[in-house]
Amino acid sequence: MKLLVLASLCVLAVARPQQDFIQPEPTQYxxxxxAGILRMDMSQQEDGSFQYGFETTDPIVQDVTGQIKQIGEEVGVVMQGSYSFTAKDENGNDVPVTINWTADENGFQAQGDAIPKDANSDGAAIASFDNQF
Structure with a gap:
């Protein structure tokens, strides 16, 4: 019995917080x-289509739409949208970046000036890269 009481006290001592932990106050806005959000909207229709978007003071902007689509024998969700933000160039100047994208039965496809372009559109650059390794 003494062993059980001693073991219980040891477990309690080990389980006790070793230092006073002060939990930070949650940020309330x-x-x-x-909170830096200038616009935030979202909606969903009865047919399953939806849209959402937001804009922040950073400035970051994102807008997305989606809908249910029959893809072969399956049903999936296809989406399209865009996002933009401000990046810095090599001189430290602000550069606006916008990416437009689609996600559908053909996969994810993004377009924008910030996305590197393949100089050889026939895929020779990829083959060349693979041959180097």
Whole structure:
């Protein structure tokens, strides 16, 4: 019995927090604008289609639409959208970046000036890269 009491006390001593932990106060914002969100909207229709978007003070903007589509024998969700943000160039200047994208039965396809272009559209660059290794 003494062994059981001693073991219980040891377990309690080990399980006790070793230092006083002060939990930080959660950040509370009075409004979305206080949190840096200028716009946030979303909707879903009865047919399953949807849209959402937001804009922040950073400035970051994203807009997306999607709908259900019959793809062969399966049903899937296809989406399209865009996002934009500000990046820095090699001189530290702000450069706006916008990417437009589609995700459908053909996969994810993104387009934008910030996405590197393949100089050899026939895929020879990929074959050349593979041959190097």
């Amino acid at each position: 009075a409004s979305l604008q206080d």
